[in-house]
Amino acid sequence: MKIKFILNKNEVEIDANPMTRLIDVLREHFQLLGTKEGCGEGECGACTILLNDKPVASCIANLIHAENGVILTAEGIAKTKIGTLLIDCFDETNAVQCGFCFPGFLVSSYHYLKTDGEPNLEKIKIALSGNICRCTGYQKIFDSVLMACEKLDLS
């Protein structure tokens, strides 16, 4: 079945089984390797993408869900202004360890900055609660997102 959607600002079309997992479509068909598979069952958030402006675990979503929709992956977000601001802040605090979870955190943090952006720790914790990080203990991730919210406020 032919399915069209917008991927990182480009119109794309793919002819595939509509039940193919979105993560496989992104990684295998479009070579967007920034979307990671940590668990394959919607628990870890490493595969988070934005589908129609909502964070979604792409390992439990199917191609059909993307039909005529809009997808943003970590690669796409990294090129936006807010994405760049977030990357600067994660870099500044030396938050990144193994990095496997970070594209997912980038997506969820971007969504928070877009939809709320208040430098409020409790809200940030809720916004990121679908993403697991085993390395960092989260402290520096919180610091980074708070920092990004504050910088966004100023600009």
Add this chain to the structure above:
Amino acid sequence: MKKAVKKFDARPKLNGSWKFLDDYSYENMIFGQLFYSTCHHGIIKNIIFPKNFDLNEFTIISAKNILGKNIVPEPVCDQPFMAEKEVMHFGQIILGIAHSDKKTLRDFVENIKVKYEKLSAIIDPKECLDNERNHFGKEILINHSNNEKNTGNYHKNIYYTQHQEQAYLEPQGAIAIYDETKKTMFVRVTAQCPFFVKSGVETIMGNAINEAIIETSEGIGGAFGGKEDFPNLLAGITSLLAYKSGKPVKIVLTRNDDIQITTKRHPSRIEIETWTNPLTQKIEKCNIDYRLDAGAFQTLSPVVMARGVLHVGGSYAIPNIKIRGRLFKSNTPSNGAFRGFGVPQALAAMEAHIDQIAIDLKIDPYLFRKVNLFKIGDEFPTTQKITENNLIDCLERVIKNSNYLSKKKEFAEWNKDNSNKKGIGISVGFHGGGFTGNGEKVLKSELKIIIEKNANVKIFVANTDMGQGAHTTLSQMFYETINHPKEKCRVQLPNTSKTPNSGPTVASRTIYIIGNLLQKLAREIQKKLNFENLESYVATHQNEFPREFRKVYIPDKSIVFDENNYVGMAYKDYSWAACVNEIYFHADTYKLEIIKSWNVFDIGKVVNQKIAEGQAEGGILQALAYANSEFFYKKKFGRVRNFTDYTLPTTLDVPEIDVEFIHTDNKIAKGLGEIPMDFPAPAVRNAFLNATGIFVDEYPLTPENIFNIIRSKNEN
């Protein structure tokens, strides 16, 4: 303050361009999967492949196809790559299977059926550890005692800890490519120790290959010990599939497979009896029985046990101490390395016991620790002398930072009028840096650097960066020593054909051993070439470059350790740490909530403050979850299956974590990798004791466990 050095790999990791194992593809590559036992113990009667598949499309290997030896090289060589007739545990690999299409492969493997003749099995860690009959045989004895009399107050407890899953976020994986003309096997792998993987692949392939060349993926998505020895086995089987199929083969485990078949932290049973002098409040004598559940095979467990017994006496001056360490056998996958390596179990028991004694003696656990903590001139159970007082400094700092004394009073008042309870608890700990005893002598770690014509410095070490920032910190240690520009210095991706063997990435040794060695080499080069500025030296002496320099680690002659009697210097340097945790107990849901964790460390010289903080925070959270949520054993099934069952801490579970490194005169960077996981867990348990007065001898303190303890207390 100088500006923090940033990690060179942070940005590519964030924008998704840094490559992890599954991000690599090769021409003609096919996919592999492992088929493993679902029987805890039994004899394989027959294997039935599903119909409606063309078997010729698949490459299938079993123990029979192994070209070398069917034994994974480990400190104890008792584990086969693949089961022959008898399976010893759930998750033991029986077949390796490859096919060009992932989905077909999965369907095929899921439908393979095996008939077993079932044999008796032990899967409950407590059942395993309580029964002397399950002892593997060998033991370690430390006897530093000249008083056979038992006098004073007597205190005795038995403590249990459970499995813990490393839960590195990137699952295990390997890609093997066979080169027929050169007879070499190239394996790309997500692993901590490339040279271990090399010996694994060379063992399974035997004379069929001349050499295995191992290179890690650019990114290693966490490891924590979990990628220390399992990758040898995985890479071995992947290689055999590549050899038999003639195509590159990639195996990436699903999370379910990864959780069920890979190594975990050893469950423990630790019995401690102590005699104290009621007048001086000093510990006079202590006997410890330290038992680990090794799983079905011993593999590297004796090494974990060795470290465990060397730390289980705690940080206390005990004039008479006997420690016995033993490994027990069960029908679960062999347990392996996990950050802390036997020490988290040791301190979970000893630090809980110390609080118990303090309560018996009616003295605050803080004051009791102060009286008994190591001071300069005291001795470890191995007779090694204590040469620094930094642990007491850590303890005093953490007491101050947390407001321990006033909080304790305040909570006691508050608890009188509330059914929910507040509590505060302490723990302290230490961790020896590098390998135990003579380990570093045997290893003769070597590293190399190449200075190029453009003054770029390439650093070659076998030690991997699995997120701990080792490659950033190592290059920082080099360029800061000779004032070279940061961008001109880079650690290369470990590859066994290009990198000398600087030893495995374990035992908190990368910065402590290899980093300090690299610094020495930097100073030597500067002295030898006699330059102020390397760049201008290279510019004016172009014909001397590129030039290679090597250095071998030679341990201090003063390090003498008698491995038969466990006497002498077990480790040259120790890191020290102290923790205070504050908790809130919800009486209606039995939930133990950790409110805040304060931690103070002595790790010698801190090379990169932010990287060190991040390492500490991550380890502390793993320890806190070890204390109150991560629980592996399931009654009926034996193991959890996935992240849905295994409760990893999320952003909503993590308390505020406070980390401080004390300043000392020490110029050496000591180990930091493991100690954050070692000591914070018992402070959770001790805080619960402080809050409720309820004695818990079993970790983790999940609502279910707490409920059971309270219920059985009420029944008695």
